[in-house]
Amino acid sequence: MNLSDSKKKLALAGVVCGLVAVCLALLGNPANMAFCIACFIRDTAGAFGMHQAEVVQYARPEIIGLVLGSFLIAVATKEYRSTAGSSPMIRFVLGVIIMIGALVFLGCPLRMIIRMSAGDLNAWVALIGFILGIATGVFALKNGFSLGRAYATNKINGAVLPVIVTGILVLALATSLLKASEAGPGSMHAPVIASLIGGLVFGAFAQKSRMCFAGSMRDVILMKNFDLFSVIAGLFVVLLIFNIATGRFVAGFNTPGVIAHSEHLWNILGMYTVGFAAVLAGGCPLRQLILAGQGSSDAAVTVAGMFVGGAICHNFGLAASGTSLNPETKELVAGAVPLNGKIACIICIVICFVIAFTCKREEAK
Incomplete structure (x- = not known):
């Protein structure tokens, strides 16, 4: 199954992922947060007690499904590659940075698109910062930025994160050890089985289409290539139609219940941070989970950084509050x-x- 050989197939993959987000919103996920990688990682970190914000603690099955969906489809299509060794500690730091930027804005790039499709003008403002951040990362790439090559490792090494998330699923289903919010966003979720299936489907299609919000814009700026942008366009159109058809489209800045703020400078700078760091790390938060699922330990380290970043944001009062x-x-x-x-x-x-201007290929130094 090859989805990357035509823009139509890529757009179709985006449509499928958009339908998954729609279904999860209808089944109980917060409508404007139907599928947010940053928020869901933050919630899952809270479930393990990594932070004490009681309203955002829930082991999100979608995160588990994304990793396992990517892992299973990669194994099935012989695309699983266990690799590691490309500046892991820098990638960990970039994972922390991505989460801090996302929680200053209040959402990852995927949620930014979801909010844009619902008329949230704050998300459209943040898009400016996201594009500028990606452009800065592209400038660094053109000037020789590199975190070094990854090397093939034992196949078991690349399967560690899929095994870990499977363990999280078992803990969530079979024990009461994990924390779960009784109010707030963490208490709003689709049924576990629906969330897990949604994550599996989303993860599989994201893996086959190479869906990446930072990568799509990076390719447009760097190579004038709109292939990956087709995936995002398909996703956006489905969400836009859904929001208009159900009366959820409300154009404005201060819309109660959207979980957003109207501090425009910080919406821009928050997503600038995410875009910049995502290009340096080689992918947006979603892409990091997908890469980790298909065997990249470097991406898994970035994901670990995102978990720690989510905890830091709430333990040290960095996360923004919504109107x-x-x-x-x-x-x-x-x-x-x-x-x-x-x-x-x-x-x-x-x-x-x-990081961008000190980590360079040898020939670029």
Whole structure:
């Protein structure tokens, strides 16, 4: 099964993934967070007690499904490759940075597209930062940036993360050891089996189509290649139709319940950080999970960094808050990025520049 040999097939893969997100939203996931990698990793980290924000603690089966879906389809189509050794600690740091940027914005690139399709103008503003961040990463690539090559390793090594997420699934289903939110976003979820199946399907199609939100824009800027962009376009169109058809499309900045804020500079800088770091790491948060599933230990290290980053954001007050209605006064309470989050975001951008222009191919030095 080859989906990458035509734009139509790639767009179809995006449509399928969009339908998965729609189904999960209808079945109980937060509508504007139907499938958010950053949010779901943050929730899963909370389930393990890595942070104590009680409203965002739930082992999301979608994350498990993404990794296993990628793993199973890669094995079935003989694309599984166990590799490692490409600057793992730098990749870990980039994983942390990606999560900090995402939680300053309040969402990963996938959720940005979901929010855009629902009329959230804050997400459209953030898109500016995401594109600029990717463009900065492309500039670094053109100037010789490289984290070095990965090397083939024992096949078991690449299967470690799939085994770990399978263990998480067992813990979630068979024990009461993991924490689960009783209120807030963490308490809103589709049935476990639906979430798991959705993750498996999404993961399989993302693996075969090479879906990557940062990679699609990187290819457009670097090579004028719109192939990967076709996947994102298919996803967006499905979500847009769904939101319009169900009356969920509301164009505006301060829309209660969307879990977003209107601090435009920080929406831009948050997604600038994500875009920049994603290009340096070789893929957006979704792509890192898919690569980890198909055997890349380097991507698995980045995923580990994202888990730690999610915990850091809530343990040290870096994550932004969303606009909401005060239940008592019914007044609109604007979402905001805390000072700690702003400082952390700037530090992350500086670190990205240091990594981008100190890690170079030998011939480029």
